[in-house]
Amino acid sequence: MSPNGQSSLPEPQVLEHLQRLPRPLYGHFQTLPNIVLGYRHAHPWGQLSYAIGGVLQVHTDSGFYLVPPQRAVWVPAQVQHRVSCPGDACLRSLYLEHAPAGWSASLCRVIAVNPLLRELIRTFSELPVHYDINGADGRLVQVLLDQLAMATEQQLMLPLPQDPRLRALCSHLQAQPDVSTSLSAWARQAGVSEKTLSRLFQRETGLSFRLWRQRMRLLSALPALERGERVTDVALACGYDSLSAFIAAFGQQFGLPPGAFLRARMDAQQQQ
Structure with missing residues (x-):
């Protein structure tokens, strides 16, 4: 047994x-x-x-x-x-x-x-x-x-594009969430206009480039927060220039501030 x-x-x-x-x-x-x-x-x-x-x-x-x-x-x-x-x-x-x-x-x-x-x-x-x-x-x-x-569905999914150019772009951003390269710069690298790349991004992911990158950064913060890393360090590693901006974006995305997430982590450990 x-x-x-x-x-x-x-x-x-x-x-x-x-x-x-x-x-x-x-x-x-x-x-x-x-x-x-x-x-x-x-x-x-x-x-x-x-x-x-x-x-x-x-x-x-x-x-x-x-x-x-x-x-x-x-x-x-x-x-x-x-x-x-x-x-x-x-x-x-x-x-x-x-x-x-x-x-x-x-x-x-x-x-x-x-x-x-x-x-x-x-x-x-x-x-x-x-x-x-x-x-x-x-x-x-x-x-x-x-x-x-x-059960309530959670917004903890990051849609991924199928277009090879966007796929490469998204893979790069996921590997380095703090990269702040603009969409226009990515468009020049891909050899298309910014407008074309923006439309393609919206069509393939259902999100604008700005919203997709924001969600990607916030999702990338969760493992670090769960490990107990300092919120300030997590915010900087995810590309946020200020702690307040990170806390506001986190709360808007997940419905609770990072501190509440950390408390849920401790509660989960006590239930094991």
């Missing part, structure tokens, strides 16, 4: 080769090592991963998702993705044969995890593999699915 009380627990590598889950909703507890899962892969079922500690990062062809503590990310069936996380990341994962009501069958999403949903996820990660679907455990499945359907 495993430390979390599951018997005959399929390992993640075995799960990847199964054609069907042992139950329509199956939970798994895992602590991931400090390694970047650089290979692309997909599952024949949907996966919901809840971050207890550490910031989980999910990369797909269409976007980049950051999942700080007290959030969860949904990866639908057959969606190609790769995952990275810090060595101290602690996750609980659910595998579902079908997406919750109202959720896209092809798009990932990050959701907030309230206390009830957190406890439901924890409960299912500790159940035996072949729990009684006609008993009390089985009845909890619908409760959990209802809670997932009602």
Whole structure:
């Protein structure tokens, strides 16, 4: 029997080769090592991963998702993705044969995890593999699915363009968030007009270049904040000239100041 009380627990590598889950909703507890899962892969079922500690990062062809503590990310069936996380990341994962009501069958999403949903996820990660679907455990499945359907979606996704010129530009900015090169300078490098590049950016990402860069910078701040780095140092590393500007932008994007994010980090550690 495993430390979390599951018997005959399929390992993640075995799960990847199964054609069907042992139950329509199956939970798994895992602590991931400090390694970047650089290979692309997909599952024949949907996966919901809840971050207890550490910031989980999910990369797909269409976007980049950051999942700080007290959030969860949904990866639908057959969606190609790769995952990275810090060595101290602690996750609980659910595998579902079908997406919750109202959720896209092809798009990932990050959701907030309230206390009830957190406890439901924890409960299912500790159940035996072949729990009684006609008993009390089985009845909890619908409760959990209802809670997932009602969960608030979080703006923790960075859309990625498909155009090679924009893809190279975005990769450069993600690697160096503090770079302040203007759109006109990028346009000259790409050999197109600023107006053309601006329109292309809006069409491919749904955001203006300014808003995309702002969201990218704020998302890049989350792992550093979760590690406990000083807010001032994080702001400068992300390209902000002043702490006040960073705090204002952070609050506008995430609905809470950086200090509240840090408190959520400490709360998450206490719940482990």
